[in-house]
Every structure is written in structure tokens, then in C-alpha cells.
Amino acid sequence: GMPVEQNPPALSLYEGAESGLRCNFSTTMKGVQWFQQNHRGRLITLFYLAQGTKENGRLKSTFNSKERYSTLHIKDAQLEDSGTYFCAANYNQGKLIFGQGTKLSIKP
């Protein structure tokens, strides 16, 4: 299977709602990064984690290398959260594998 499987491929939320995205890894990864890509194609790094949990405002991310997964949780969704979210896993020095992305749409 794919080294990085990201789910769901697409997600639609109403403003104020919350939900989570998940990446499963086929092997033990050394770290993970989460990105948001906006409608103009601009990529923004949200988190990088070697392990554990990080929180930033309405976003929270967890990485469990032993269980081979990472999650990104969005709460109180806002219109500007729309975009495509990617996880990317570090499996070897200099090698970053991206998931296929989750297209998030926020409805008013």
C-alpha cells in the first residue's frame, strides 16, 4: 500500500463545526508535518512533530510513531480554513513523503 494514507479525501463542514483528519503510515516514521494549501496554491506549514501533541489556536495535531498515525483536529471551523490539507512524513533523512491530501470545504 501507499506509505502515507490520508483520510478522508474530502470533507465538508459548517462554520463552527469540528472534525479530524488522519494519516496512517505503512512504516515507522521519524516525524510528520502538516500543511494547508489555499486556493491560490500557497502552502503553509501548520505543525511539525517528532512525537506527541501540539496545539495552535483552533488546530491540534498528534503524532504516534509507534502506532503509525497522525491526526489534525480542527475546531470551530472558519471559512478561511478551506483548502487542501497535507500530511508529510519523514521516513529517512531528507526524504519527505506526502499524503494525497484532504480537500476541506467550510460552508457558512
Added chain:
Amino acid sequence: GGIITQTPKFLIGQEGQKLTLKCQQNFNHDTMYWYRQDSGKGLRLIYYSITENDLQKGDLSEGYDASREKKSSFSLTVTSAQKNEMAVFLCASSKRDWGKDTQYFGPGTRLLVL
């Protein structure tokens, strides 16, 4: 703060042509990267460089050359453009090795090969 600029924004080439994309950053970051993104897909690492004159291959280096002429600039060359190729090339930089630090991305160069 800082900024990453990529030139050109749009690049239209002919099959077999050698095409060069340029990236500049003023973060004073050590590490720079080139990624390719195909429509609806995630990014794939082409090359990266941890310091001036250093070059490391990513998973997608075949068909590309790269050059880190100085700390602030990193260029990518498509050695022979493939017909109907269409992709976005994204440059990024980080203070240290990417596994340990946040990457900042440029706006991208959109390539179309006729």
C-alpha cells in the same frame, strides 16, 4: 520576517527543451528544497540542499538538475521537458534540516509543456 520568491510564475516550454526555474529566499535559511506537485496530488521532493554548493537527491531527481549557487538561491533545471507535462514546482526553505524545522514555501512556478 522573510519571503521566498520564485521566477518565473508561469513557464511554457517545448518538448525536449531545457528549462530553468529560480528561487530566492531572504530568511537566511540554510536548507532549501524543490518539490513537484501534480494536479490534485501531494508534493514530491526533487532535490534539496543543506548549505551553499550542497545537493541532495529526493525521490524524483531523475530528469532534473539543481544548483545552490549561494545561500539565498536555489535553481532547478528540467533537463528535457516532456510533451504535455503540466505541474507546479514549489521551492521551500528552512532554518535547519527539514525534519527539525518549519518549512516556508514560495508561490510556485506553473509549468506547461506544449
